[in-house]
Amino acid sequence: MxxxxxxxxxxxxxxxxxxxxxxxxxxxxxxxxxxxxxxxxxxxxxxxxxxxxxxxxxxxxxxxxxxxxxxxxxxxxxxLHEAIPVKDGVVALLEWLQAKGVALAVATSTQRDVAEVKLRLAGLDQYFDNITTGCEVAQGKPHPEIYWLAAERLGIDPAQCLAFEDSNNGIRAAVAAGMIAYQIPDLVEPCEEVLALGHRIEPSLATVLEQLRQA
Known part of the structure; x- marks a missing residue:
């Protein structure tokens, strides 16, 4: 990989x-x-x-x-006033990738001002080189535009980007963008159409980190 x-x-x-x-x-x-x-x-x-x-x-x-x-x-x-809990494996994966010199970005459908507050309150803002939000693209997820824009801002070809999503709409966007896509389901399990995309599906970012370390 x-x-x-x-x-x-x-x-x-x-x-x-x-x-x-x-x-x-x-x-x-x-x-x-x-x-x-x-x-x-x-x-x-x-x-x-x-x-x-x-x-x-x-x-x-x-x-x-x-x-x-x-x-x-x-x-x-x-x-806007309370830190939302960080999900399992997030910090460990971000720190490992950062130590490896991997560029890090966020591609979220949330509007920019709210996204920035959420990340800051959770203590995650320090890890990311840029944030791309749904209000900055003409077509939201499941269209790949937001992922293409995030990759463009990093100056890296989409094919050389890992993409991490929980939702079916999000993973459709990541796969369509041509990225190495991982889905970590949250409220919505992958439907048959999404399963057919052939991307990686893992229970948490902690298991993703184990795989990347082994690779």
């Missing part, structure tokens, strides 16, 4: 955010007297703001603006 860079998704991969986010959305639905449509929610995991809105408008229609406002208010009250 030949690689010069490693590009990471953030929510559900570096940070244990997805459960927090889903629980807050459920609460927002209850407060606004709306149903929580779980399959719909899981389908938008990994999408940027435009993708999230498009998905939710299919299920909530004209009610979407008020549930979104409630969700965003409650979500920001948590993630």
């Amino acid at each position: 030949s690689y010069k860079a490693a590009i990471f998704d953030m929510d559900g991969l570096l940070l244990d955010t997805e459960r927090v986010c889903m629980d807050i959305f459920k609460t927002a639905c209850e407060v606004q007297d709306l149903p929580f449509i779980e399959p719909l929610y899981r389908s938008i995991i990994g999408c940027n703001a435009a993708g999230v809105e498009a998905g939710f408008r299919k299920g909530y229609g004209d009610d979407y603006p008020r549930v979104h406002a409630e969700w965003r208010k409650r979500y920001n009250a948590v993630v």
Whole structure:
């Protein structure tokens, strides 16, 4: 395996955010007297703001603006002020890659100001050479544009980049970008279509580190 860079998704991969986010959305639905449509929610995991809105408008229609406002208010009250727990194996993998001289970047669908706060509060911002966010691309995940832009900013060919994702939307983007892709599932297990992509699937970044060390 030949690689010069490693590009990471953030929510559900570096940070244990997805459960927090889903629980807050459920609460927002209850407060606004709306149903929580779980399959719909899981389908938008990994999408940027435009993708999230498009998905939710299919299920909530004209009610979407008020549930979104409630969700965003409650979500920001948590993630902009409290450190989200870091997932298993994250720090050890980042430090090992950094020691090997591998360039590190984040490619997250989250908007930049929120992503920067999350990483800083979690103590992870120090590891990354750049952050590329969903608001900086025309097409969000599962389109590969965000991964291409992250690689371009590092000055490294996508084929020489490791990519790490938890969601099906994210891993589709990483594979389509031509990267060496790893999926570490969080709230969503790989569907049959995603399994057919032939990428690597591991239970945690700790097991990824073991494999890279052996290689």
